[in-house]
Amino acid sequence: MQDVVVNWTNLDWLAIFMYLGGMILVGWYVSRKVRNSEDYLMAGRALSYPMVVATVAATWYGSGAVFGTAELAFGSGIAAFVVWCVPAHLGRIPLALWVAPRVRGVKENTIPALLGRLYARPVAILGAVLIVCYSSRLMDIVSVGIMGNTVTGLPNWVIGAVIVGVVICYSMFGGLWSVVMTDVLQFFLMTSLTLLLLPGVWTAVGGFEGLRTALPAGHFSPAGGMSVSQILVFFLLGFQVYADPAAYQRFGASNSAKTAKRAYLTCLLIWMAFDAVMTMLGLGARALYPELQGSKAFLTMAINAMPPFLTGLWICSILAVIMSTMSSFFLVGATTLTCDLIKPMFRPCMTDREQIRLTRIFMVCIGLSGCLLAFQFSAVLDAVVFLGGLYLASAFVPVLGGLFWKWRLTVAGGFLSMLGGMGVTLLWQSLGNPLGLKPMLVALPASFLLFLIGNMIGKPIDRNAESVNEC
């Protein structure tokens, strides 16, 4: 098997150091504008339209979206766009039109706080624990280590630790303001540098004419030979964002409901085009390096197409994709631990300063434990990733049900649907995915069914009740 040969120069190192140093500098500069915990955790609920577009677009696109789409196109052709991207983005239109403005309208800062007000504290605690696991971004840490090792030859854990260190550093300075403003710059890097690779690659492969002679005919079939069940799973995976805590945090931090809605609709336009470019890059990688594995071929193609310094800058653009996601989720995890677990359970009268200090400490803890789990205790890695995956199957119905269900709503409805989503996922997985169905295909309907049944049990919730201030 051909391996990646990289001509990594000092100029490329310079680009990397400039980028990492620049991010820390931006994080520090922005932190000088932070005055209280609302600024730190919710950016003063003052994010404008272009800020929300940049931060939502950069946050949702992690290593999975970039390498995943290119890898799928490498293996299945244009079906990556037709089956994976288009239905997912069209399925998110209701999220932008109805969920985003509704989330901006509620005063809770986090999903567990919302679950706590709508249902009861145990539902909020369960949601908070799952969100913390979901926010550890272990797969992003692993990916950045592998990519760094492939390109520079340094050990995976060194690369992972440095990147996580820089992310923690700039995120803890100014909280959401720092995360958003670094996201803005990372959004620019990821879109301009990643995408501008395509014209060169396209010329090298000879456009679609060249691709048709180099690739199997199946790569140009819209469904790519996938079964209906596979297509349905891809479609449902796109709905994960409906319970994504980072998206909810950004909707809540927008300066108005209209901004949240329009910004998300704009993101859909950008993501659609971004995915199309990633699909074409995946096809190009297959034509140029058919003997390599998907993501390795993608990296090799990009690196070989660039001169020194630009190679380093291009790696920065991939780092930007991963780091923007990491920083947002580290902050979400730390906010959840502080505001949804420690504060309500042990310190209801926590001051602004204490809240910010504790969030910073938790950010360091999440980053450090993420590095340790990713590179030292890999046996636990799968368990934490799996727990994070459980969050989406268990939170989707209670969160959206709580926001939109117009009929009888009870604590039992929220609790049963959450436990049901988790339980069915665990059961289905342990049975080895009977009938070839992925756990989520079964867990979501089961969670909804239990939500309906649960809502018939017990006293209805007073939706207009104010959350109790225990201080």
Next chain:
Amino acid sequence: MSQNALDLIFVIAIVVEAALILGGLVSGVSALGYILPVIVACVCTALTCLAIRDFFRQHR
């Protein structure tokens, strides 16, 4: 223009964009590989500049 009409324009734009890219990929329009990245890069650069301007306006 009312808010709902503007929302509708956004939704139509998303559907039209999906249809155009799909059509381009299925029928093999090579120009897509040159035009699309440039358009996205220009739009995203403009949004980045606006976001930075908004930040400095808010924190003057």
